[in-house]
Amino acid sequence: MEEVPHKLVGLPAQPYGQWEEEAKRLIEQQMARRGISYKQLSRMLEDLDIYEPSDQINRKINRRRFSAAFLIACLRAMGVESIRLPQFKQEQNLDG
Template sequence: MEKPPHKQGRLTAGPYGQWEEEAKRLIEEEMMRRGIRYKQLSRMLEQLGIYESPDQLNRKINRKRFSAAFLIACLRVMGAETIALHQFKQGQYIE
């Protein structure tokens, strides 16, 4: 019997698991590179009309459950002009 389509809820590994991890990594690396903490990111996002507390940002990013729009807004507000996408092979990064 075929597996039912994905139910609403958290994808743990599934087809998007590696991409969720990559998105989280992009935000965290940019934050580390620029010495930005969640409180600062929260204030920076307010300039774009995005109001989330530092705790909300921390949870959202660590859960790896956010939209592409949120990812782009975070990277843009931190001043990222380019991003490096690493290749995956069976759930492993290839650098």
């Protein structure tokens, strides 16, 4: 098999961990602000021709592994027109 030419060596295993948490928090905050359940979000996504059961959406969000497209679709389905991205400290790499 051919080696992937763009594979980066020496980077942390989870370089996007804090960003995944931020994306999860963003969806959850918007759901809470609007009083939207996972079941309701599932129905709202259907209006965008996205068919995912509420339990699958819940798992996807809670494991913090979803695409930017899913994030945007959820925000759009909830009627979010703008978002504020607060600054937060990046975790420091203690390995040196």
